[in-house]
Amino acid sequence: xxxxxxxxxxxxxxxxxxxxxxxxxxxxxxxxxxxxxxxxxxxxxxxxxxxxxxxxxxxxxxxxxxxxxxxxxxxxxxxxxxxxxxxxxxxxxxxxxxxxxxxxxxxxxxxxxxxxxxxxxxxxxxxxxxxxxxxxxxxxxxxxxxxxxxxxxxxxxxxxxxxxxxxxxxxxxxxxxxxxxxxxxxxxxxxxxxxxxxxxxxxxxxxxxxxxxxxxxxxxxxxxxxxxxxxxxxxxxxxxxxxxxxxxxxxxxxxxxxxxxxxxxxxxxxxxxxxxxxxxxxxxxxxxxxxxxxxxxxxxxxxxxxxxxxxxxxxxxxxxxxxxxxxxxxxxxxxxxxxxxxxxxxxxxxxxxxx
Numbered sequence: 001x002x003x004x005x006x007x008x009x010x011x012x013x014x015x016x017x018x019x020x021x022x023x024x025x026x027x028x029x030x031x032x033x034x035x036x037x038x039x040x041x042x043x044x045x046x047x048x049x050x051x052x053x054x055x056x057x058x059x060x061x062x063x064x065x066x067x068x069x070x071x072x073x074x075x076x077x078x079x080x081x082x083x084x085x086x087x088x089x090x091x092x093x094x095x096x097x098x099x100x101x102x103x104x105x106x107x108x109x110x111x112x113x114x115x116x117x118x119x120x121x122x123x124x125x126x127x128x129x130x131x132x133x134x135x136x137x138x139x140x141x142x143x144x145x146x147x148x149x150x151x152x153x154x155x156x157x158x159x160x161x162x163x164x165x166x167x168x169x170x171x172x173x174x175x176x177x178x179x180x181x182x183x184x185x186x187x188x189x190x191x192x193x194x195x196x197x198x199x200x201x202x203x204x205x206x207x208x209x210x211x212x213x214x215x216x217x218x219x220x221x222x223x224x225x226x227x228x229x230x231x232x233x234x235x236x237x238x239x240x241x242x243x244x245x246x247x248x249x250x251x252x253x254x255x256x257x258x259x260x261x262x263x264x265x266x267x268x269x270x271x272x273x274x275x276x277x278x279x280x281x282x283x284x285x286x287x288x289x290x291x292x293x294x295x296x297x298x299x300x301x302x303x304x305x306x307x308x309x310x311x312x313x314x315x316x317x318x319x320x321x322x323x324x325x326x327x328x329x330x331x332x333x334x335x336x337x338x339x340x341x342x343x344x345x346x347x348x349x350x351x352x353x354x355x
Contacts, residue, residue: 007050010096015044016075019075019086021110024099030107061189070108070326072098072319073134075127077115077141079237085141086112090263090291090311094140094163097315105323108135115145132156136322138163143306159325163318173325175318175338179290182307182342183216186288190258191224193350199249199256201242202231203268217260230256242266246273258286258350264293267349269306286350290342304345313340 015018018037026041027090045052047054074095076085086092095110102108113130116123131137131153139145139162147168150160154171161173190198214231221229234245246269249255258259267289271281281287281302316339 007048009050009099010029010092011048012041012044013117014048015048016040017118019093020096020110021112024102025109025111062180068107070135071133072110072136072138072224072276072322073114073131074098074110074138074140075131076112077139077143077145080084090250090309091140093311094318095314097312097317098138098319100312101316101319108323113143127228128152131161132158134158136161137146138318138322140164159322161318161321161325163314168241170180170335173321173335173337176246176340177309177314178287178339178341179213180216182344183213184220185344186260186307187217187220187224187226187229189344190260190288190350191226195258195350196225197227197230197256198258198260199200199230199232199254199263201270203235203237212263214217220345230254232259237263237266239265239269241272242269246270250277255285258282258288261287261289261304261306264289264291264304264306267306268297268300271300271302282351288350292345292347302349304349305347306345307341307342308345311341 009020009023013023013297016023016037018041022037023041023044026038027045043304076091078085086095098110102110113127115127116126128149131150135158137150137153137158137160139160141164147170150172153160154169159173160167160171161175162173164177166174166176186200198217198221200214202214214229217229232245232249235241250273259267259270261270267287270285270287274281274285279285287304289301289306290305291309292304293308317340320339321336
């Protein structure tokens with residue numbers, strides 16, 4: 001058994017095979033949780049020795065108190081190949097950031113629901129009805145949303161906060177990464193190192209922030225003496241499709257000096273692909289990535305240079321903005337756009353070619 005202080009909410013969620021949001025709902029004595037899930041979570045708590053006493057005591061007090069408990073709803077809008085956004089570490093970390101603030105405040109619970117693929121379906125109407133019962137609505141993913149989707153929610157006065165993407169609707173608050181600035185800094189950094197031919201991974205059904213990154217890179221490239229940035233387009237974010245895209249690229253003889261990956265796992269796929277073809281990073285090709293991690297994985301001899309995307313901070317900022325919007329004393333109804341800067345982390349996956 002691990003020491004109690006070393007066990008986290010994420011550890012309990014992994015052991016029970018559920019999301020951190022589900023663990024939080026169980027510990028906060030939320031009635032909207034199945035008995036089977038509750039049993040799995042409590043068994044994981046006992047097995048790992050997680051100290052949930054402070055949370056359960058707080059939940060018990062709140063259950064006896066007339067004070068208001070707010071209901072936050074998270075709407076997940078995955079791309080077709082993603083199915084469940086919470087299978088992805090980036091989105092799980094955003095949820096964990098929100099839960100951090102909710103546990104501090106002790107007067108709100110978070111539930112999640114997923115946007116159905118068919119906007120005219122009965123399930124879609126059920127999702128809208130569910131959002132109409134919330135005090136605040138968070139949104140992640142943003143795929144397949146109609147421009148007027150949130151009209152009933154906003155007309156009822158329920159705040160909507162999108163996470164990771166700026167909304168064109170001025171009534172909606174946004175908390176997002178400053179991808180544009182980081183993307184331009186990437187290009188300038190590589191230009192200073194002496195790279196002239198850069199490549200970037202793109203995805204056919206790319207998200208808004210991926211398209212924004214590419215636009216920023218192209219704008220920065222025009223400021224330098226770099227050759228035009230070359231795109232490697234994959235059919236999806238699945239590892240198999242990324243590998244196939246690299247294979248087509250290499251076969252066409254279109255290999256750049258340095259590759260900018262959209263996410264950490266894509267950088268790993270490219271690294272493995274290079275080794276399988278007798279090439280090495282950074283000697284034969286440099287690799288930099290968004291979502292960089294300060295780790296050296298088994299079988300990988302480099303730490304990737306890149307930007308940390310700080311999803312936990314995104315979640316915390318979104319939750320704190322939600323409570324600001326719910327404060328009846330100093331409520332600011334104006335929509336805010338909160339930009340989170342990305343942190344640069346220098347590894348050894350590019351050659352020092354400084355002129």
